[in-house]
Amino acid sequence: MTELIEFITNNLQMVYILILMIFVGVEIIGHVPAVLHTPLMSGANAIHGVIIIGAILVMMGADPENKLALALGFVAVILGTLNVVGGFVVTDRMLEMFKKRK
Amino acid sequence: MDYSFSLELIYLVASVTYILGLKMLGHPETARKGNLIAAGGMTLAILGTLIFYKGAVPTFVYLLIGLAILLGTVSGWIIARKVKMTKMPELVSLFNGMGGASAALIGLIEFAHYTGHRLSILTILGGIIIGSVSFSGSMIAWGKLNGTLAKPLRLPKYNLINNLVILGIFAFAAYMVWSGTDSQLFLYLLFFAALTYGVIFVLPIGGADMPVVISLLNSFTGLAAALSGFLYGNMVLLTGGILVGSAGTILTFAMCKAMNRSLVNVLFGGFGDKSSESLEGSSHTIDGEIKNTTVSDVAILMNYSNRVIFVPGYGLAVAQAQHAIHELEELLESKGVEVKYAIHPVAGRMPGHMNVLLAETNVDYGKLAEMEDVNPEFQNTDVVFVVGANDVVNPAAHNDPSSPIYGMPILEVEHAKKVIVNKRSMKPGYAGIENELFYNPKTSMLFGDAKKVIQELISEIKSM
Structure with a gap:
């Protein structure tokens, strides 16, 4: 328990951000037409590809002798990049089609 | 850091x-x-x-x-x-799985670096569990959508088993945090247990509900990213992750609402179970018989109509018939027939799927009518042509309280003067339930592959 209190006091800023971001996420989605559900999901999918930053940090912080960590990190970066690039490109492809209809 | x-x-x-x-x-x-x-x-x-x-x-x-x-x-x-546009939903699931796997791998590496910091370990284990479930769950969803795992697979008492497994995982993780262990064996045990849970969590859920599941797993991956943001004190990971986590959750609820289902019902309801009950035990039996029709009859019918409405469904996407139906639309328009497409919000495998697919063929934006706008128009319509759609035109949603889709808003095609249904066979739709529309005296069935049938219709009408 003391650890938890200590953590919260030390990271009060992050806790604030966490809570405010939850509300932002809820507000943003609000009343989105059903037609846009799929592109929106796909766009959100690309954004959580931000995990790639974590993967890069892991690799940069890893002990260069630790081959297992580097190998796993390498795979994590590839997967994260797939998530980011694939996610944004697919979303763009979907939305490209919406644009044509005008 | x-x-x-x-x-x-x-x-x-x-x-x-x-x-x-x-x-x-x-x-x-x-x-x-x-x-x-x-x-x-x-x-x-x-x-x-x-x-x-x-x-x-x-x-x-x-x-x-x-x-x-x-x-x-x-x-x-x-x-x-x-990848073809029809394969798009699978693709989102695939990329989501990649993100989840990435999050889980990060946790596996970082575990050894934070021995003794209980809260960090908690964050890491949380990331591993959520990331792994998101990865293996997305892979199963991917398999289901591309047809490899089409049938829901249910162990007896699967809900109980699944809940016990996830509780076991949580308890094990809690023990690991509490004991401050640095055991790699425990770590990988937890990892594989979470992977297994992802599989058994998604396997029993019917294919029609995959969009909801993918949306949910999408927000899971966001959460996993946010957890590593906490671990590294990294703001962009935290904000991006939380944003997707909360937006994804709201989106999941919005999708459930479009299908008039609750999330609990989707995840644990066992859609198929209920429908088989209603098929066998329901007092609502379907009377009448199926009428078949031929391509030339339908061609004549359409050619001499004033208004025709197409109702596309996933069958159209599977048959890659979107270009053919656009050609048919242009042909009929050139003969003075007014043509529209009625798009159900959840037609296809994902909300908005049909809009995207038809937009790809350059169908005029104004011809795609949303459900609320088009429903009152059916009674003034001569022919409704249902292509590869089933559950979204099933009147049971209005008439049969025991039906699993009861209450779902549908396209009320039965008000039109004539309904032509193109399907490959009498097999029930994705929800696995009978459709009384097919037995309606106004309805004629035109069996066959959507693309082939539409192309035959085109050449038949051209020769008139």
């Missing part, structure tokens, strides 16, 4: 682009720009991390990271560009 001021600034900008991007994705006019803005922010954050990282990194590690990014970019780009 501390970051340089420049990097913090870059992360701040990136976080704002995610919020802005998601916001703009919610409006048809700004959606594409929103996506590009978020992508720009992401590129900035990645480059910033590589350039402004404080600490000595050996050159070969930089090369490895560069190589990994290159590999991921090239393959991600190719996959996203080459």
Whole structure:
């Protein structure tokens, strides 16, 4: 328990951000037409590809002798990049089609 | 971990682009720009991390990271560009799984570095559990959508088993945190248990509900990303992750609402179970018989109609018949027939799937009518042509309280003067339930592959 209190006091800023971001996420989605559900999901999918930053940090912080960590990190970066690039490109492809209809 | 001021600034900008991007994705006019803005922010954050990282990194590690990014970019780009638009829902699921796996791998590596820090271990284990479930669950969803795992697979008492498994996983993780263990064996045990849970969690859920499941797993991956943001005190991971986590959850509920189901019902309801009950035990039996018709009859019927409405469903996508139906539409229009498409919000495998598919063939925007607008028009319509759609036109949603789709808004095609249903066979639709529309005296069935049938219709009408 003391650890938890200590953590919260030390990271009060992050806790604030966490809570405010939850509300932002809820507000943003609000009343989105059903037609846009799929592109929106796909766009959100690309954004959580931000995990790639974590993967890069892991690799940069890893002990260069630790081959297992580097190998796993390498795979994590590839997967994260797939998530980011694939996610944004697919979303763009979907939305490209919406644009044509005008 | 501390970051340089420049990097913090870059992360701040990136976080704002995610919020802005998601916001703009919610409006048809700004959606594409929103996506590009978020992508720009992401590129900035990645480059910033590589350039402004404080600490000595050996050159070969930089090369490895560069190589990994290159590999991921090239393959991600190719996959996203080459895959057919009909395969799009699977693709979202696939990429979501990649993100989840990435989060889980990060946790596996970092576990050894934080021995003794209970809260960090808690964050790491949380990331591993959520990331792994998201990965294996997305893979199963992917398999279900591309047809490899079409049938829901249910062990007896699967809900009980699944809940016990997840409770066991939580208890085991709690023990690991409490005991402060650094056992790699325990770590991998937890990892594999979470992977297994993802599989057994998604397997019993019917294919029609996959969009909801993918949306849910999508928000899971966001949560996993946010957890590693906590671990590293990294703001962009935290904001991006939480944003997707909460927006994804709301989106999941919105999708459930469009299908008039609750999330609990989707996840644990066992859609198929209920429908088999209603098939056998329901007092609502279907009277009448199926009437078949031929291509030439339908061609004549359409040719001499004033108004025709097409109702496309997933069958159209499977048969790749979107171009053919657009050609049929243009042909009929040239003969003075008024043609529209009635789009059910959840037609296809994902909300908006049909709009995207038809837009690909350059169908005029004004011809795609939404459900609420088109429903009153059916009674003035001569022919409704249902292509590969089933559950979204099932009157049981109105008439049969025991039906699992009861209460779902449907396209009321039965009010039209004549209904032609094109299907490959009498097999029930995705929800696995009978459709009394097919037994309606106004309805005629035109069996066959959608693309082939429509092409035959086109040549038949052309020769008139």
